[in-house]
Amino acid sequence: MSAAASPPPPGQRMYHGHGTPAKTEGRLARLFLIGAALTFWALFLLAPLVIVFGSALSEGIEVYLAALADPETLSAIRLTLLASAIAVPVNLLFGLSVAWLISKYDFTGKSLLITLIDLPFSVSPVIVGLMFVLLFGARGWFAPLLEALDTHVIFAVPGIVLATLFITAPLIAREVLAVMQAQGDSEEEAALTMGASGWTIFRRITLPKVKWGVIYGVILCNARAMGEFGGVSVVSGHIRGETNTLPLHVEVLYNEYQFAAAFAVASLLAFLALLTLVLKQFVEWRAHKKLHALSMQDVPAPLSLPPTPGVSS
């Protein structure tokens, strides 16, 4: 899959229907196409979002607030924040390392490595959970070791963190790599000839250059880490107040027919999703502006908007 360019500034290369009729569609055809696209959009994207907030408030604001203030909800919020607070920095470190390695050097096996980095995208989250059960479960490879240490991974917090780490591994790496590759490394090489150490070059030159790619990746990684469901569901064991993340808590409430409460908790996650979309737009806009200000020539847009397969699951 190729890194795609980010959208051009609005208004650029827009077709307004002047010129000869055959160069664009007729007015009626255009209205029909826009209508069809918007109907699909409203049915599939808008309606689910409206339903979440509508159902959350369906039994009144008191029920809504009570669901959010419930100790089990608070414990789920804590666990979700913990999983994300571990997954984001760890994957950031991994992402920076991957991006530096792939954008700065040529070596045999590089394309194989890139495939490996994208691999977690093509593994079903449920299978991710299963793999960790096979490693750390009661009859897993590491069961004797865990027993000796008197600790648990599966049906416990470490398993949730591990599954989240696996599933979110490629997200930051991809974004930072795309930006680092687009920026080139002539400044870094210049700094090297002037005697800067590798660490200084990375901190003072590379990191500021790829800043928006890093932020973009962190936003995507955080959204996915907080929203992960399938993989976490398999390893969590659904122990209430202990190993339920927010999405798992939504499931528990829903299965107990506490619909208003389930949607209330879900509305937190939906709000997080909206916030993610807003931040994403902001970063795309900033990165675009920065790039245009930086260079006169036609530089490839840094922020790839490739479909990041499954920011949420």
Add this chain to the structure above:
Amino acid sequence: MLSRRGVLPGFGLSLGYTLLYLGLMVLLPLSALAYRAAGLGFGEFFRIATEHRALLAYELSFGISLLAALTNAAFGLLLAWVLVRYTFPGRKLVDAMIDLPFALPTAVAGIALTALYAPTGFLGEPLARLGIQVAYTPLGIFMALVFTGIPFVVRTVQPVLEELDASVEEAAAILGATRLQTFTRVILPGLVPAALTGFALAFARGVGEYGSVVFISGNMPLKTEIAPLLIVTKLEGYDYAGATVIACVMLGVSFLSLLAINLIQRRLVRPL
């Protein structure tokens, strides 16, 4: 095996860290799966892999993912076209919301779609009066997979459509092509590789999808039980061998289909 080029320092460190992390986080879990599967022996693997219930689950997962990805290809092209070529009020909002399925946790999408399409739901009720039941049927699974797959085709086709050379379309028009001819003969061929990439991604995602499907599918064995759910069911019954086999089959078919799409794409791109 590793011949490096590049003058900047840090090769050893970044290579070492990357390989260590990938090895521990990705390859070790995958090898645990492969090892467990290999331990079963071919006969036992084949027997579990071809159980009636498993076959129905693959059929459901792969079949509906295929239909949903095809739907995504069609509507993804339409959305990308409308977003790139036309201006209308709210265009930026529509564009930004395309990524919602990436950002919205799947469990939330799952319960929202179920509420929407349940027989008493906002859309489910009028549909039920027409005799169409969506929730707790394969149609519900289809709806959930269409939702999760929307961004893939739009986001792969959009940049290509933006880069298309307008002069080619003008040339076609001047040479007397109707607009429809220009679209099908001039524009569409340029979009097919990108649309195919988006289709493949949507398909792969749909096959593995769990969170948005389990609520709306009703999870009836042999009827609306998708393959990822079968894995979960087997795990809950401590049937690790069964879960491993289904997982291997799913991974295998997913990789093969991505490989096939890659090959088709090379064929499509070459003559251009």
